[in-house]
Amino acid sequence: MTPRHFSQFEQAQKSYQTRAKDYDSSWHPQYTARFMELIDIQPGDRVLVLACGTGLEAVIACPLVGDNGLVTALDASAAMMDVCRKKQATDEILSRRLVLIQHDVTDLESCEHLEKGSYDVIICSNAFVLFDDPGRVVSQWAGYLRRGGRLIVDIPHENHPRQGLFMKKAIQQMGMTYPASRSWIESVDSFRGILEARQLHVFRVEALDKEPGKGHVFLGREEIGSMFDYITQDHLMQCLADEQFRSKARLLFEREWDSATEREGNGKVKVSYVLYVYVAEKV
Numbered sequence: 001m002t003p004r005h006f007s008q009f010e011q012a013q014k015s016y017q018t019r020a021k022d023y024d025s026s027w028h029p030q031y032t033a034r035f036m037e038l039i040d041i042q043p044g045d046r047v048l049v050l051a052c053g054t055g056l057e058a059v060i061a062c063p064l065v066g067d068n069g070l071v072t073a074l075d076a077s078a079a080m081m082d083v084c085r086k087k088q089a090t091d092e093i094l095s096r097r098l099v100l101i102q103h104d105v106t107d108l109e110s111c112e113h114l115e116k117g118s119y120d121v122i123i124c125s126n127a128f129v130l131f132d133d134p135g136r137v138v139s140q141w142a143g144y145l146r147r148g149g150r151l152i153v154d155i156p157h158e159n160h161p162r163q164g165l166f167m168k169k170a171i172q173q174m175g176m177t178y179p180a181s182r183s184w185i186e187s188v189d190s191f192r193g194i195l196e197a198r199q200l201h202v203f204r205v206e207a208l209d210k211e212p213g214k215g216h217v218f219l220g221r222e223e224i225g226s227m228f229d230y231i232t233q234d235h236l237m238q239c240l241a242d243e244q245f246r247s248k249a250r251l252l253f254e255r256e257w258d259s260a261t262e263r264e265g266n267g268k269v270k271v272s273y274v275l276y277v278y279v280a281e282k283v
């Protein structure tokens with residue numbers, strides 16, 4: 001059986017088709033509220049929200065930009081954007097100041113509605129880690145900022161999710177491609193280097209717990225089963241529906257887990273539910 005290859009954009013569309021309905025009942029709204037506090041949005045600002053999902057960032061940005069500003073928000077998923085459209089339909093400020101566009105944020109060049117060099121603020125939260133080539137994506141986005149404009153992006157801590165890192169290595173050993181690419185995140189400096197190589201001066205990095213006070217946990221071997229089930233329940237892992245693939249992947253996953261606990265020396269693996277938020281200015 002050869003697993004069908006989906007592009008990252010198609011994967012996002014499938015993945016969020018079912019997640020859209022309950023998305024706003026998850027940890028995301030309270031996280032986004034804290035994330036947005038790190039961004040100084042001014043009246044008149046032109047804000048571009050990339051991978052806007054259900055519009056959590058846009059809903060906060062729209063009242064701040066005033067009637068002379070504008071928020072343009074892009075996402076892959078029709079289902080996620082429908083949730084946002086419902087909010088827009090009942091909110092006068094959103095209906096005046098928010099433009100929603102279904103488009104691939106890793107290919108802004110083909111989006112005719114966007115103007116290069118014109119945005120004061122570009123935001124991408126809880127999505128950047130999904131993209132395959134971080135340097136290429138940042139270069140492209142930087143081209144849409146005006147000089148002095150700011151790019152604000154969060155990425156997960158290098159220890160989150162640990163099960164994702166183990167799964168990626170397991171899947172690769174089976175000759176397949178893991179759908180989320182995050183192996184470039186080795187420390188807080190990994191993304192700083194990517195940004196600063198592209199005329200973006202990083203002047204603030206904040207570590208934000210996904211939920212306040214729940215940043216780091218240590219998991220013992222008894223958690224392997226539930227961690228494996230959690231990471232493989234995603235439809236992107238459907239290639240593992242085949243029992244043979246699944247048990248092989250599980251074996252390799254356990255090996256990765258064990259070698260990590262050996263390296264860390266305390267019989268547990270550290271999982272960090274923390275995101276690094278980078279605020280960078282175009283120089």
Ligand SMILES: C[S@@+](CC[C@H](N)C(=O)[O-])C[C@H]1O[C@@H](n2cnc3c(N)ncnc32)[C@H](O)[C@@H]1O
Nearest residue numbers: 012051052053075076077080104105125126127
């Ligand atoms: C975890 S949600 C984040 C949504 C929002 N930024 C938030 O923090 O609530 C990830 C979003 O990224 C979108 N996405 C993933 N890949 C994309 C791509 N290539 N182009 C546009 N949107 C994408 C998904 O559709 C999904 O809505």
